[in-house]
Amino acid sequence: MNVKDIYEKHGALLKGHFLLSSGKHSPYYLQSARVLEYPEVAEELAKALAKEIIEAGIKVDTVCSPAIGGLLAGYELARALGVRFIFTERVQGEMTLRRGFEVKEGEKVLICEDIITTGGSAMEAAREIEKRGGEVVAFAAIANRGVCKRVNGKTTRKPECKLPKNKPLFALEDFEFDVYEPDECPMCKEGSKPIKPGSRGN
Template sequence: MLSHKKSLDILRKTNALLEGHFILSSGLHSSKYIQCAKLLSYPSKAEKICKSLAFKIRKNFKKFDLILAPAIGGIVIGYEIGRILKKETIFCERVKGKFTLRRGFKIKKGSKVIIIEDVITTGKSSMECVKLIKKSNAILVGFATIIDRSSKKTLKIKKKIISHLKIEVPTYKSNKIPKELDSIPISRPGSRFIK
């Protein structure tokens, strides 16, 4: 198991955790930005974190049949956790704005499913995955993520989330930015701004 400090060191060294002044996809401002894709570009470092998360999943979810990951952020994490735990892993992707199973993927009736993501902020993507599980008459076992940066105020998930790391990421509306953050130049790293 990786310690919290070692995990944060890995995230900083791979630029998966940035500090500065960011406008997030939500339009809110923050002093931290998390981009797990940067961690995944270093497979040997990502493997250490995924092994640690797999250990926690095994400890908390005794029986499950399938891992479902939302595209695109959850695909690599889902695959790696599936490889470690020797579980079938599929992903869903957006078609006309809604998560759909494509490529011949199916969730068998009655199967026990875990949803795995890279980062959970509000849980909106995960809850969209839950609809696919219910539609297949399967059973949701729980949620797992590398980084849980949710807050009770914004989280849509009511079940327990198993995470490798829980990171507090304060966010601010544009009219309530603290002075120390307001003095730092703004970055817009998210993909939602790309036209």
């Protein structure tokens, strides 16, 4: 499976000048929603991801995703693994488990995103699960931006990776893009203004 080809086919690998959620700038952006809007594609990707997790011998009771980006990927992964799915969402800026979702003491939970960059949102969800007595056994994503090291991946872990070193990250592909601090961005120096994909007008 060539995940990069799938992203390009569905117009999900964007090229331009983008403001990332980290505040940094990049000439590339992954818009996973453009891929996951097709259920058959989402199912295919999730099954490939589930295969890696099963082959690694990771026992999972529940998949949890931080809203909103991870919802489709997490739901499809849970379906492929044959387990239940829950999600966390921000309430006044804090990642919270709501809507009657419960986690049992010792329940083995996998945190799933559509894309893992530094893993910040995934770790917020993980802390909420652990606070309620669950055990986070692994992390997963369709795509890995190359900051964190995935199982069977070729990239090295970068200092800004927020995922724990003792928990595996499963992803289908590494996407390493140039990323710049705003005051060092060559596109800004050329007079270009960054856009934030998904925001109004973009």
